Amino acid sequence: MLTQMIIRKLFNLRNANKRNNLKLSQRCFSSHLPELTKNRYSVKRGNYAVLTEDHKQFFIDLLGSTRVITNPDECLSYNVDWIKNVRGYSTCILKPKTTEEVSNILAFCNDNRIAVCPQGGNTGLVGGSVPVFDEVVLSTSLMNKIYSINDTSGVLVCQSGCILENIDNALEEHGLMAPLDLGAKGSCHIGGNVSTNAGGLRLLRYGNLHGSVLGLEVVKADGEVIDLLSTLKKDNTGFHLKHLFIGSEGTLGIVTKVALQCPPKPRAVNLAFLGLQSFEHILRTLKRAKQELAEILSSCEMIDASTLDVCTDNLKLKSPLSQYPFYMLIETHGSNNEHDQEKLNKFLEDAIAEEYILDGTTTNEINKMKHIWDLRERITEGYTKDGYVFKYDVSLPIEKFYSIVPAMREKLANEDTVRISGYGHLGDGNIHFQVSAREFSQQLLKKIEPYVYEYTSDLRGSISAEHGIGFRKPKYIHYSKSSGSIKIMKQLKTMFDPYGILNPYKVLP
Amino acid sequence: MLTQMIIRKLFNLRNANKRNNLKLSQRCFSSHLPELTKNRYSVKRGNYAVLTEDHKQFFIDLLGSTRVITNPDECLSYNVDWIKNVRGYSTCILKPKTTEEVSNILAFCNDNRIAVCPQGGNTGLVGGSVPVFDEVVLSTSLMNKIYSINDTSGVLVCQSGCILENIDNALEEHGLMAPLDLGAKGSCHIGGNVSTNAGGLRLLRYGNLHGSVLGLEVVKADGEVIDLLSTLKKDNTGFHLKHLFIGSEGTLGIVTKVALQCPPKPRAVNLAFLGLQSFEHILRTLKRAKQELAEILSSCEMIDASTLDVCTDNLKLKSPLSQYPFYMLIETHGSNNEHDQEKLNKFLEDAIAEEYILDGTTTNEINKMKHIWDLRERITEGYTKDGYVFKYDVSLPIEKFYSIVPAMREKLANEDTVRISGYGHLGDGNIHFQVSAREFSQQLLKKIEPYVYEYTSDLRGSISAEHGIGFRKPKYIHYSKSSGSIKIMKQLKTMFDPYGILNPYKVLP
CATH class of the missing domain: 3.30.465.10 (Uridine Diphospho-n-acetylenolpyruvylglucosamine Reductase; domain 3)
Structure with a gap:
């Protein structure tokens, strides 16, 4: 059942790779608590009620004491985002199980002007899911039916x-x-x-x-x-x-x-990991993949060399290819493995013949696919070992997808950074772009922002392709949204939530 | 390049078919103008301005006289929907070419409380795109860049x-x-x-x-x-x-x-037209098609026997199969014709072996596919030759998709109808269901409505799957939408269009 094909070109680019050999800081900032948000960022607490014992008693009467968390140690993990970027100081975490309980909580908070921070898995990257000050956290963790x-x-x-x-x-x-x-x-x-x-x-x-x-x-x-x-x-x-x-x-x-x-689960999954010379070749490969793989193409991701290093150097994962300036993951989902492999092989043979692709490996073995996907999915984790990471998630017109990385490298040439690199959802025009440094620096932040947003806006891109606006980007929303749109958003907010109790300090400027 | 496969079962159901042989009315109501909407339906004109010569002059100054139509004969086609169901009496049709012109028209109409009916191709089926009274029609027909x-x-x-x-x-x-x-x-x-x-x-x-x-x-x-x-x-x-x-x-x-x-245009298109015994077999065939054809399945439509007759009897189109209680059109879009035909043939062979399907033909010849698609796409046209058509477009849970047709046949057993039948987008749970009669009858309408909406609502279906609410269904919207939702819709309407000039009498109750 299992097949694996290794495609290797004689033309070896190993030595042509001129990436920096970065000395990584031994300190990992991800294990440290971030400063309180109210101190790090200049933001003023809204005129919301400060939680009283009576308020807490209402919640305990509603949910029972085990589903109202007030112990500071237990509250901590709900107050900090997982990339350790922002920290609130809520003293009350609520865990409803039913819609009716959520309804009762919100009606009470609305009447009493208590600010509420809704929280799911707290995996967000823009500080949207943790309190900024002392908002009550409404966790959906027990609503799991x-x-x-x-x-x-x-x-x-x-x-x-x-x-x-x-x-x-x-x-x-x-x-x-x-x-x-x-x-x-x-x-x-x-x-x-x-x-x-x-x-x-x-x-x-x-x-x-x-x-x-x-x-x-x-x-x-x-x-x-x-x-x-x-x-x-x-x-x-x-x-x-x-x-x-x-x-x-x-x-x-x-x-x-x-x-x-929900779509049918594919019976056949195949994954190719490819090495390429330039972004121009990546674009051509994308276009060809959309044409040749068409209905079976399920993912088309790009990783640059410096990003792959966070997996190989920081996380000690092994890459199945030698070093190239760029890599692509191309995955297919289909219902007939023979058909899919025939399409994938033909696509790769043609792309190699025309020198789009320098090297590659394909597999449909679960373990090998997981290993390759780890090189993509564990990037965020790997980055945290660089030190402090300035992360951006932008959409750009496909032809300009990667242009932000060299532009930023030029802009930050004289700054003290560990790594400036990009990877992401090529097929959707969505690049994750980041600058890592040994530690957080206001000076570096000021060099990066608002430049990164201006650059994106000039190309009519999105300053937040998929991560959202959350707490960290409201003041930049105008780079991607017109004033007319923002005015309508504010009207909608007033219409739906006149006292602004729901997830305050987020999304809207 | 062209292949055609005919699959035919010995088990012939031709004589088992007990559908009525309907005598069709020779009169075609589609060539007659409908009554004015204001007379046929009890609706009160809103407190909008009546158009003056000064208003018209403003429009002529803005667009030039050739793009402001006031000649009653020319206005007529903009006042009547194509299924000849509703008729307004607008005396002014505007044909902007640019966004700026649309903006100027609306600003003027808003300031002067002039009601506006936006109109595209006027192909709607719920009277949404023609004026109810004398609204100015804003046609997008020249905005075609x-x-x-x-x-x-x-x-x-x-x-x-x-x-x-x-x-x-x-x-x-x-x-x-x-x-x-x-x-x-x-x-x-x-x-x-x-x-x-x-x-x-x-x-x-x-x-x-x-x-x-x-x-x-x-x-x-x-x-x-x-x-x-x-x-x-x-x-x-x-x-x-x-x-x-x-x-x-x-x-x-x-x-x-x-x-x-926009997706890539498929290189391979295949179409199967199948005859089946029962709706139960249709459901099984759908489920199997989603599993077996998976990524290449592009359309899965159902037609009942009585509906096919509007094409074969009323339009004299020829069916490639003999008569069965139900028919399915299954289309595939893919990038490799050999692969697709292999999948389609395997799917059909298995379905026939298990007696899901009684008879069928597949083709990838353009003319033959067009001929089969005509049997689906020209149904609405064919129906108009029955006389007056009461058309409904509902979504129902897939298991109950066809149940509305026998329910309605029972309900209307003693009424004077030409045909009660259903067809539609099986794969999306969306049935087009209709009752045709020699002419419009209030008595018949009262038997059908609100029964059809109650039936749909009881199953948590949608009373308008794709045709919309338009002019004809606002009073039924509560069958598919909660009072809370309708309240929000009204708040949104007030927020976006405080004077209610945009497409009045439509959508909201």
Whole structure:
């Protein structure tokens, strides 16, 4: 059943590679607590109520004492994001199990002007899911019921706190799969995925959540439950309200239930890992892959040489190829392995014959595929070992996809950095671009921002392709959104949440 | 290159077919003008300005006299929908060419409280695109520029008045295709498709417009131009506003430009036309097709026997099969014809072996495929020859997809009807269901409605899967939408269009 093909060109570029041999700092900042957000960033607490014992007693009466966490040690992990970038100081974490409990919590908070930070798996990268000050945290971690999976229609209905990987495992028994896949799948919640319009590794093939979410149940700031939980693929009755809650990061309402359209799980999966000489070759390979692999293409990712080093040097993962300036991961999902391998081999043979690709390996062995995917999925983890990481997640017109990396290298030539590099969802025009340094530096930050946003805006790109705006980017939103759009967003916020209790200090400037 | 396979079972059901042999009325109501809407339906004109000569002069000064139509004969076709169901009496049709002109028209109408009916190709089926009273018609027919097509990213940018078929033809030169296909493609406008969230024949494969529209430019009721014209696949910066204009039928704003994500045009297309014994067999065949054809399945449609008759009897089209209770069209889109035919043949052989399918023919010859598609795409046209058609477009849970037809036949057993039948987008759970009669009858209407909506609502279906709400269904919207949702819709309408000038009497109750 297992096949592996190694394609190797005589033309060896090993020595042509002129990347820096970086001395890595031994200090890993990811194990240190970040400064409190209120101190690091200049932000003023809103005029919200300070939580009293009476407030806490209300929550305990509602949920019971085990689902109201007030112990400071236990509260800590809900106050800090996983990349250790921001830190709030909430003293009250609420863990509802039902929509009714969420509704009661919000109605009470709305009446008492208590700010609420909704939190799923807390895997966000822009500080959207942790409190900025002392907001009450509403964690969906106990809202983890899967209600139904329909074999024929492919529709799953579940609570918003289900972990993506658990959903995927449950779907597998029905010959289905989740329509999205992320590096954080082992901890992220589907409600958080929906609220942040998470993209991930296979958006290219399975589309975004605006396409695959069929219905939502949402609780408004005032506690009103809005039933948008359609399980139908088509429903053109009135305005399509669910989309307001997809990607608005919990600022317009809290998602409590989700209905998802799920595709059949592929019977054949193949993965190619390729070495290339230049971004120009990457573009040509992408175009060819879309034409030749067409309906079986499920992922098309790019990694530059310096990014791959965070896996090979920092995490000691082994690359199956020698060193090249660029790498691509091309994955296929299909129903017939023979057909898929024939297509993939033909595509690679042609690309090698025309010298698009210098070297490559393909596999459909699960372990080998996992090893290759690790080189892509563990990049964020590997980066934290560099020290402090300035991370950006931008969309650019495909022809300019990689241009931001050399532009930034030039801009920061005289600065003290560990690494400036890029990787990401080539097929979707979405590059993850980062600058790592031994430690956080205001001077470096000022060199990077707002330059990175100006650069993106000049190309009509998005300053946050999939990570969202969260706490860290509201003041930059105008680089990607017109003033007319921002005005409408503010009107919507006022309409849905007049006292601004839901996830304050986030998304809107 | 051309292959055709005929699969025929000995077990012949020709005589088992007990459908009525209907005597068709010779009168075709489609050539007659419908009554004025204001007379046929009890609806009260809103407190809008009555158009004066001064108003008309403003429009002539703005557009020139050739783009302001006031001649009653010329106005007529803009006042009547193509299925001859509703008729307004607008005396002023405006034909802007640019966003700026649309903006100026709306600002003027908003200031002067002049009601506006936006109109694309006027191919709608719920009276959404023609005036109810004397609203000014804003036709997008001259806004037909295609601005760009990007070969690598597959992104097309165009004005909203481009005809879908013209877009598709332009994309073909780049190896791409439009992400939707409709029977009305020769006249419908992309702006109308977006505004009504049109679904069509291949939604199953290519997803809905919420997934494939990348960006929009929209003009609000007060004339403000909102630039949401992203050409990026991923952009998570703030609320996802464009979705408010997808499917809101021109009541929140007028779409002036569209950016679409377009898939590669398939190199191989195959079509199977199958005869089946029961709906139970149809369901099994659907499930199997999703598993076996998986990534190449591009359309999965169902036609019942009585519906096929409107093509064979009324339009004199020839069916390639003898008579069966049900038919399916299964289409594949792929990049390798050999692979696709192998998959399709295997699927059909297995389905026949297990007696899911009684008879079938497959082809990849363009003319033969067109002939088979005509049996599906010309149904609406064929129906008009029955007399008056009560048309419904509902989504139902897939197991109950066809149940509405026998339920309605039982309900109307003693009524004077020509035909009660169903067909539609099986793969998307969307059935088009109709009752035809020799002529319009209030008595018959009262037997059908609200029963059809109650039936749908009881199953949590959608009372308008893809046709929208338009003029004819606002009072039924509560069958598919909760009171909380409707309240939010009304708040949004007030926010975007405080004087209610945009497409009044439509969508909202």
